[in-house]
Amino acid sequence: MSDFVxxxxxxxxxxxxxxxxGDSSLYLLHEEGAGGDISNGVDLKAEAICFNRLSPYGSVFSEESGWMSPESSINIILDPIDGSDNxxxxxxxxxxxxxxxxEGNTTEALVCNLANGDIFVRTQNEYYTTTLRASSQKHEITINRSAKIGLFEKAPEHPDLVRKLMEKKLKFRSPGALALSLAYAPYVKYVLFLGTMRPYDIQAGLYLSEHLYVFNDDRYILMCADKELFEQIRSIVEKEYF
Incomplete structure (x- = not known):
């Protein structure tokens, strides 16, 4: 395990x-952050912790504060609390x-679900999951062929596409934390997101699940372990929605 991880x-x-x-200050509203959302106390406190721990390993670009140190050849893209509304x-x-x-290429990434302790890690040499309580133990990440649902982030903003997916019986949930959903992509049928592509939302998750079938442009992201399903959903999005 690297020093950065x-x-x-x-x-x-x-x-x-x-x-x-559970301090009450975690729930206080602050000013609009660099990413355009209103920052909560939890966002800012988590950001400060991450900056303290990670700044020795590169320049930090955070959803809350933007560039916290001058951009350099090694940069750390950070969302200190993905899903803070949750x-x-x-x-x-x-x-x-x-x-x-x-130098423009993601070389290490981590996404942590603070609610249950799951941690997903990818480096140039390893890809595994671990937990907050037993972080020295590494577990292989395998594709869940029994998955019943996908994850469609921002689904309420796209009612026409929701209808088309439901017509094809492509069930989904919309849990509201894009980075987490991208990390969990091997465990679900698919992950779909349409909206603004912000680096702190997608940089780590795209790298973590890069072994899946992936489409990513400035309109949408689609991830799927099954090629046939990937092509089916992409066809729905491309031909019937845009």
Whole structure:
């Protein structure tokens, strides 16, 4: 395990401990962040922890503050709390997205689900899952061929596409944390997202699940382990929606 991955996991563990304390300041609203959303106390506190842990390994670009140090040849793309609205609403689907980018190429990435402790890690040499409580134990990530649902992020914004997917009996959920959903892509039938492509939302997740069938442009992201299903959904999106 690299020093960077160790530091990223340590940041996740520190943030998880902070959330367990449940201080009321975590729920306070602040100003609009660099990503365009209103920052909560939890976003800013998690960002500070991540910057402290990760800044020795590259320049940090965060959803909340933008560039926290000057851009360089090694940059860290950070969403300190992906799904912060879920956290505020006590819906257990929120976490942290961290990607290390060297000379324009992602070389290490981690996504942590703070609600259940799942951690997904990919480096140039490894791809595995671990947990907050037993981070020294690595487990192989295998494709779930029994999956019954996909994940369609921002589904309520696309009612016509929702209808077309339901007509084809392509069930889905829309849990509201894109980075997490991209990381969980091997476990579900598909992941679909239409909307603004922000690096802190997608950089880590795209790298983590790059072994799947993936389409990614400025309009939408589609991930699927099954080629036939991938082509079916892409056809629906391309030919019937756009």
């Amino acid at each position: 160790n530091a990223a996991i340590a940041a996740c563990q520190e943030i998880a401990a902070l959330l367990e304390e 956290f505020i609403s006590r819906l257990p689907y929120y976490g942290i997205s961290i990607a290390r980018v060297t």
